[in-house]
Every structure is written in C-alpha cells, then in structure tokens.
Amino acid sequence: MPFEAETGPHGIGLARYVELVFALQSRPEEESAILGLAKLDEAAFSSVRAHFDKRFSASARLALEFARLMELETKRAAEPARPVPRRTPSGTAELAAARAAPAPQAFPDLTVEQYAWVAATLRRAPADDFALALAKLRLTPASRAALEAHWRARMAADAELQRAFLAALGKHLAARA
Numbered sequence: 001m002p003f004e005a006e007t008g009p010h011g012i013g014l015a016r017y018v019e020l021v022f023a024l025q026s027r028p029e030e031e032s033a034i035l036g037l038a039k040l041d042e043a044a045f046s047s048v049r050a051h052f053d054k055r056f057s058a059s060a061r062l063a064l065e066f067a068r069l070m071e072l073e074t075k076r077a078a079e080p081a082r083p084v085p086r087r088t089p090s091g092t093a094e095l096a097a098a099r100a101a102p103a104p105q106a107f108p109d110l111t112v113e114q115y116a117w118v119a120a121t122l123r124r125a126p127a128d129d130f131a132l133a134l135a136k137l138r139l140t141p142a143s144r145a146a147l148e149a150h151w152r153a154r155m156a157a158d159a160e161l162q163r164a165f166l167a168a169l170g171k172h173l174a175a176r177a
Contacts, residue, residue: 008055009051010048014062017048017066020034020048022070052066057117060117060136061137063117064138113168116165116171116172119165120169120172120173
C-alpha cells in the first residue's frame, strides 16, 4: 500500500493512526491507557493528529484511504469471533454464507468535512477532466451517484448536518478560489 511507507510524527503511519483513532473513538474513557500503549502522551498525539489532518486536507486519496481503513476497522471490531466452519464435501455452507453476505458499500463512509471536501473537489474539476478527478478520488460514476444520494438523504433528514456541510463546502470552495 503506497500510504504505508509514509509516517508522521513519532513514527506513526496511516494504519497505526487508524488503529489509534478507532480505539480512542470506541473507548474514550481509556484514552490515557491507549496513548500509553502507543508510547504517546496527549501532546504527542495532538501533533500526530495535526499532521494527518493536514495531509488529509492536501490529499483526497489519503483522506479516502483513511475513511476506507476506518470502515474496515469498524467492521472488524463489529464481527463476533466466528467458530471455524465444518467443511462439507459439497461446500454448501460456504456457498450459503457467501450468498448471505451483504454487498459491500460502493463508496467510503466519510465525515461531513471529508464529504464537503470531495464535493468541492468535484465541483472545481473541469468538465473535460471530470473522469480524472473521479479516478483520483477512487470513485466511479456509479459510486459517486450512490455517495451523493446517501448524503442527500442524510441531509434531508438532518438540518444541522446540512448546515455543517454547507459551511464546510463554502470553506473548501473559498480556499481554492
């Protein structure tokens, strides 16, 4: 993975940063213990977080990779430990499990700030370079449509979320104007 070679302050790479952020979000009451295991204090972690926030603002691909890794971490944590399935000569149990598995989401789970950045990036993309802009964001026309529909539905149900999106979108559009 190209992002893994890059490390931030204190030698924290993207994968480790995802683990820390997920652990801190999942168990905020254990913050000092989590940071202690990583040999970090609050000030050190703040510098790591500031480093990655700056990198995410500069690179949509890195921000999307962070979102993808956070989604994987969330799914991994939500899955109960599974017993080893018995093998059947026909493989019917595995086939049934594969058919019952939910289809993967066609787009990353983003924060409102990240989605506003993606929306601003796509709005600024020239029409003749739009396909390239989508590719840089690791989106297809179908996943973009699904992402936009998802956020339209969320914002239709939550006026505060819509206000936060519009404020963030304005900030991102003004930043490159």
